[in-house]
Amino acid sequence: MIQRDNLTRQLYAQDASMYQEFPEGVSFPKSGEDIRRLVKKANEDKFTITARSAGTSLAGQTTGGGVIMDVSRYMNQILTLDGEQHIAHVQPGVIRDTLNREAAKHQLLFGPDTATTNRCMIGGMIGNNSSGSYSIKYKTTREHTLEIEAVLSDGSTAIFKPLTSEELEEKKKLENLEGHIYRSMLRLIERNRELIQNSYPHPEIIRRNTGYALDKLCEMQPFDPNGRKFNLCELLCGSEGTLAMTVSARLNLSTLDQHKLVVVPQFETLEEAMRAAVEIVNFDPAAVELVDHIILNATKGNIEQRKNRFFLEGEPNYILITQFEGNDPEELQKKAEQVSAKLSEKSLGYAYPIIPEEDKMKRVWELRRAGLGLLMGLGSDGRSPSFCEDTAVRVQDLPEYVKEFRTILDKHNTKCVFYAHASVGELHLRPQIDITTETGLNTMKTMADEIADLVKKYNGSLSGEHGDGRVRAPYIEKILGREMLPVLRQVKEIWDPEYIFNPGKIVKPKPIDQDLRFSPSYQKPEPETVLSWRKEGDFGSAMELCNGAGVCRKLAESGGTMCPSYQATKDEKDSTRGRANVFRQVFAGENPAGYESEELKEALDLCLSCKACKSECPANVDMAKMKTEFMNGWHQKNGSTLKERFFADAAKVFPLASITPKIANKVAGSAIGKKVLEGVFGIDSRRDLPKFANQTFRGWFKKHRRNGAVKSDEKVVLFVDVFTNYNDPEIGKSAVSVLEHMGYEVLIPKAMETGRPQLSKGFLDEAKSICGEVLEEFTEYVEAGIPVVGLEPSEILTVRDEFLELCSDEQLPLAEKLAGQSHLFEEFVARNKSRLSPKAQNQTVTLHGHCHAKALVGNDPTVEALSAVGFTVDVLETGCCGMAGSFGYEKDHYDVSQEIGGLVLFPTLQKQKDPLVCAPGFSCRHQIKDGVNIKSYHPAELIHRSLS
Structure with a gap:
C-alpha cells in the first residue's frame, strides 16, 4: 500500500x-x-x-x-458529466484540460484556468483554490465547487455541499467527527465573526487565499440571512489538504462562449502597463495578463517559444495579453478597438496588435503559459525563489503597490520578474536572489518580511492563488494579525486534532529557510564528463535546471512529444522532472552515488532519448544528453552488456550480414533465429528486424558514378547512414535522383555514422572518436562551403547538436561551421524548391514527424518540401512513435513501445483509409509497419516520385 x-x-x-x-x-x-x-x-x-x-x-x-x-496515477476518472445540468463529477486526479475536452462536447467548460492546465488536477486546484488567467471572469475554483466527497482525519467519510437551515441542523446532531465539525465551525464563526471580517483582505480582491477562508463562511447563512447556503466546500477550497482528503467533487461548468479575440498592448515601462491595466478592466475583459521583458527575453532562447513571438512589435519591456470573449465577434472587435483607442489617447503603450485567428491566439497563450518555467530555468544567475510569488491587491491599488514594491527591490539591489494576472490585482513577483549564499538567503528572509508589511498596508492577500503552504504561512500573522492565529489553529484542530493531514502548512509552519532544495549548504555536483556541456556551463548546472513545473507530465492528448514514456506509464520516474530530480540528488552532497546509482539507472530505463524536452521543457532540460553522460559513466564503473552493444555496433556487424543478405534475412526471421536474438541480444521475438537489401546503396552508387551521374560545379555531400546503406538503399537512390534533378553533383563521403547509436547507449568515447573522424573527413567540404545533406534525421542532427559537445575546443570552430552547413534532406529541398519541376498531382500525404527533427527543426521544412512538389500535407499531432532507435526492439521495452505508439499514432492512422504516410525516421517507419501494417515513406521517395 x-x-x-x-x-x-x-x-x-x-x-x-x-x-x-x-x-x-x-x-x-x-x-x-x-x-x-x-x-x-x-x-x-x-x-x-x-x-x-x-x-x-x-x-x-x-x-x-x-x-x-x-492520486494522479489511478484516481483520474470523470465519473459523470451532465451537459444539461452543467455539472461534472470527477475524481481528484482528473487533469483540468481533460475535463474541458469532454465539457467542450457540450459547449461547456470548467472556468478556472491556471498556467498548468495541461497537467494540473482538480484535487490540487481545490487544495489551492486555483484560478488563473481568466479569474476576472470565472473567479476561483471555490465558486465552481458544488460538492466534495472527503475522507476525514479519523477515516470516516462525509459529503460537503450547500445546506438548507433544516439540513444544517441535522448535520449538527450527528454524533461523529462530521457532526463535531459542523457544530464547532459554526460556534467558531459566531464567536469570531467581527474579528474575521476586520482582519481578512479587502473583499473586492477576487483572489484572496491567505489562511483558511473564514471570511467566505461569514457571508453565508445563518450569519448573513441573505447570504448563500452554508457550504464547507468553500472552506476546503484553499485548505491545501490540511483538513480533509478529497475523494471526488461535483463541479459547476460554465457555458462556452463561441468567439474570442486577443489584443496585446505593448509598453516601454511597467508604470504604463499598470495604469493601462486599470483602464482595460473597465471594458469587461475575460483576461488581462502581464508578461515582462525577462520572460520575453527568455523566449528567445527556447526553441518552442521562439515561434510564439510573432506578435511582438520591436522589443517591448512589458505586454498585456488581453482577451475578450462572447457570442458576437463584431462586439469583441469593437471592444478591442476601444481599448486601443483609450490607451493611445492616454499615451499608454505604443502598439496594440489585435489577433482574431484562433491558431495565433493559441500561440500567444502558449508563450504566456511558458512564463513560469522559462524564468525558473534561467540558471544560477537568474535564480528567483518563489517566496512572494502571488501577492494580490485591488486593481486600482496596483500601480502604487508595484511602485512601492520596486522600492524594496532597489533597496536590496535586486531585480524582479513581473507577470501574470493584472486584471485582478495579482502579479507573480519573482525577485532574483541566489539563496545558495548566506547573503542571498538573508536577503530573501528580510524581503519576505518587508513585502508582507507592504501587502498588509494595502489590505491585500499574501497569496492570490498558489496558497500559503510552507513559504507564506510564517507571514500570515503579519497579514491577518496575531489574534487570528489561534482561530486558524482551532480550525485545523476541529478537523484534524492529531495534525495527520499535511502538517506545517497554513498553521504551525516551519521557518521559511528550512528544508530548502538550494541553500548555502548545497554542494553543486562536479562529476567528470566526456561531453563539454558548453551551453549549460557544466554537468552540475544541467542537473539544476529542472524547476518542478511539470510540463513533462502532460498527456498525449494535450499535444507535444514530451515525455513519451510518462504518457504511457503515468509514473513520476518516467517524467523528465522525476529523472532530473533523481539526477541532482544522486550527484549532489558529500557522498554522491553518481555514476553508480542503481536508482538513477532505473529512472532512465524508459527514457527514449527523443529530445522533446530539449525544446518543450521551458527550462530547456536535455534529458537525452544527461542520460548519455550517465550511461557512459555507468559503463565505466560497471562495464556493458551484449544487449547494449548490439545496436551500437551496427556499423561493424551489418557489412558481414550484407555479404549474404538472403541468408541473414532468413535466419533473423526464423523462429530459431528470433529466439537466439532474444536470448543473447534482448531483441523481442515479436519484432521483425529490418531486412538487408540485396544491393547496398554504395554498391549501387559506384555503378551510378560510372553510368551517367550528374557532374556539376554545384556539389552537395549526401550523408548516407548505415541503415539507409544496408536496409533502405532505395531512399538513397531517390535522394540522389532528386538532388541531381536540382542540378547538383552528389558526393558520398566514406563516413556512414555520426555516433547516434553510441550516444543512445552511452558509449561516449566511441562517439567522440567518430565525431573526430567525421570532422577530419569533412574538413574539405567545410572549407569548400559544400552543403551536407542527411537522410536519417537523428544522424545528421547529431552533427548539429552533439558534435558541438563531443568535439574539443580546438575542433569547435570547425564543428560549428559543419553544423551550419548540415541540413535534413527535406530542409535542403525546401530551401532550393525553385529548382524543382514537379508533375501535376492532387494527393494528400500524412506526415508523422521524427522526434529529433521536431525538437531541433520542426515539421515545417518537411511540409514545405512536400508541398513544393504538389502534395497536400496533413501533419499528425503525434508525439514519439515509441520505437526510438533500438528502444522498441528490446524485450524489456517492447510493451511500453507499443503503448506509446498506441496513444495517438496508431489509432490516428487506423482511422484513415489507405493513407499515404510520410515518416522521415527509419525507426518510425518500422514502428508504423509493426503497429498498423502500413508502409510509410521517406520524403526523398515521395519527392522523387513526383518529379517529371
Whole structure:
C-alpha cells in the first residue's frame, strides 16, 4: 500500500517549490476506500499524509516528511458529466484540460484556468483554490465547487455541499467527527465573526487565499440571512489538504462562449502597463495578463517559444495579453478597438496588435503559459525563489503597490520578474536572489518580511492563488494579525486534532529557510564528463535546471512529444522532472552515488532519448544528453552488456550480414533465429528486424558514378547512414535522383555514422572518436562551403547538436561551421524548391514527424518540401512513435513501445483509409509497419516520385 523504496522517496521529495523533504513513503490510492484505509493506518501507526496530484504547487504544499498520497496515477476518472445540468463529477486526479475536452462536447467548460492546465488536477486546484488567467471572469475554483466527497482525519467519510437551515441542523446532531465539525465551525464563526471580517483582505480582491477562508463562511447563512447556503466546500477550497482528503467533487461548468479575440498592448515601462491595466478592466475583459521583458527575453532562447513571438512589435519591456470573449465577434472587435483607442489617447503603450485567428491566439497563450518555467530555468544567475510569488491587491491599488514594491527591490539591489494576472490585482513577483549564499538567503528572509508589511498596508492577500503552504504561512500573522492565529489553529484542530493531514502548512509552519532544495549548504555536483556541456556551463548546472513545473507530465492528448514514456506509464520516474530530480540528488552532497546509482539507472530505463524536452521543457532540460553522460559513466564503473552493444555496433556487424543478405534475412526471421536474438541480444521475438537489401546503396552508387551521374560545379555531400546503406538503399537512390534533378553533383563521403547509436547507449568515447573522424573527413567540404545533406534525421542532427559537445575546443570552430552547413534532406529541398519541376498531382500525404527533427527543426521544412512538389500535407499531432532507435526492439521495452505508439499514432492512422504516410525516421517507419501494417515513406521517395 505504501512504497518506501529509495527511488520513490527521491522522486517525491520535491514539487515545484523551493523545498525538498524526503517522505517516509508514497501511496497510490485507487479509490476512496483506499484513502480511508490509508488514513486509518496513519492514525494507528502515527504517520502524516500529504495529498498530491501533479505536484506543481509553488509554496511547498505537496512536500512532507510522512507519506505522500499521489492520486494522479489511478484516481483520474470523470465519473459523470451532465451537459444539461452543467455539472461534472470527477475524481481528484482528473487533469483540468481533460475535463474541458469532454465539457467542450457540450459547449461547456470548467472556468478556472491556471498556467498548468495541461497537467494540473482538480484535487490540487481545490487544495489551492486555483484560478488563473481568466479569474476576472470565472473567479476561483471555490465558486465552481458544488460538492466534495472527503475522507476525514479519523477515516470516516462525509459529503460537503450547500445546506438548507433544516439540513444544517441535522448535520449538527450527528454524533461523529462530521457532526463535531459542523457544530464547532459554526460556534467558531459566531464567536469570531467581527474579528474575521476586520482582519481578512479587502473583499473586492477576487483572489484572496491567505489562511483558511473564514471570511467566505461569514457571508453565508445563518450569519448573513441573505447570504448563500452554508457550504464547507468553500472552506476546503484553499485548505491545501490540511483538513480533509478529497475523494471526488461535483463541479459547476460554465457555458462556452463561441468567439474570442486577443489584443496585446505593448509598453516601454511597467508604470504604463499598470495604469493601462486599470483602464482595460473597465471594458469587461475575460483576461488581462502581464508578461515582462525577462520572460520575453527568455523566449528567445527556447526553441518552442521562439515561434510564439510573432506578435511582438520591436522589443517591448512589458505586454498585456488581453482577451475578450462572447457570442458576437463584431462586439469583441469593437471592444478591442476601444481599448486601443483609450490607451493611445492616454499615451499608454505604443502598439496594440489585435489577433482574431484562433491558431495565433493559441500561440500567444502558449508563450504566456511558458512564463513560469522559462524564468525558473534561467540558471544560477537568474535564480528567483518563489517566496512572494502571488501577492494580490485591488486593481486600482496596483500601480502604487508595484511602485512601492520596486522600492524594496532597489533597496536590496535586486531585480524582479513581473507577470501574470493584472486584471485582478495579482502579479507573480519573482525577485532574483541566489539563496545558495548566506547573503542571498538573508536577503530573501528580510524581503519576505518587508513585502508582507507592504501587502498588509494595502489590505491585500499574501497569496492570490498558489496558497500559503510552507513559504507564506510564517507571514500570515503579519497579514491577518496575531489574534487570528489561534482561530486558524482551532480550525485545523476541529478537523484534524492529531495534525495527520499535511502538517506545517497554513498553521504551525516551519521557518521559511528550512528544508530548502538550494541553500548555502548545497554542494553543486562536479562529476567528470566526456561531453563539454558548453551551453549549460557544466554537468552540475544541467542537473539544476529542472524547476518542478511539470510540463513533462502532460498527456498525449494535450499535444507535444514530451515525455513519451510518462504518457504511457503515468509514473513520476518516467517524467523528465522525476529523472532530473533523481539526477541532482544522486550527484549532489558529500557522498554522491553518481555514476553508480542503481536508482538513477532505473529512472532512465524508459527514457527514449527523443529530445522533446530539449525544446518543450521551458527550462530547456536535455534529458537525452544527461542520460548519455550517465550511461557512459555507468559503463565505466560497471562495464556493458551484449544487449547494449548490439545496436551500437551496427556499423561493424551489418557489412558481414550484407555479404549474404538472403541468408541473414532468413535466419533473423526464423523462429530459431528470433529466439537466439532474444536470448543473447534482448531483441523481442515479436519484432521483425529490418531486412538487408540485396544491393547496398554504395554498391549501387559506384555503378551510378560510372553510368551517367550528374557532374556539376554545384556539389552537395549526401550523408548516407548505415541503415539507409544496408536496409533502405532505395531512399538513397531517390535522394540522389532528386538532388541531381536540382542540378547538383552528389558526393558520398566514406563516413556512414555520426555516433547516434553510441550516444543512445552511452558509449561516449566511441562517439567522440567518430565525431573526430567525421570532422577530419569533412574538413574539405567545410572549407569548400559544400552543403551536407542527411537522410536519417537523428544522424545528421547529431552533427548539429552533439558534435558541438563531443568535439574539443580546438575542433569547435570547425564543428560549428559543419553544423551550419548540415541540413535534413527535406530542409535542403525546401530551401532550393525553385529548382524543382514537379508533375501535376492532387494527393494528400500524412506526415508523422521524427522526434529529433521536431525538437531541433520542426515539421515545417518537411511540409514545405512536400508541398513544393504538389502534395497536400496533413501533419499528425503525434508525439514519439515509441520505437526510438533500438528502444522498441528490446524485450524489456517492447510493451511500453507499443503503448506509446498506441496513444495517438496508431489509432490516428487506423482511422484513415489507405493513407499515404510520410515518416522521415527509419525507426518510425518500422514502428508504423509493426503497429498498423502500413508502409510509410521517406520524403526523398515521395519527392522523387513526383518529379517529371
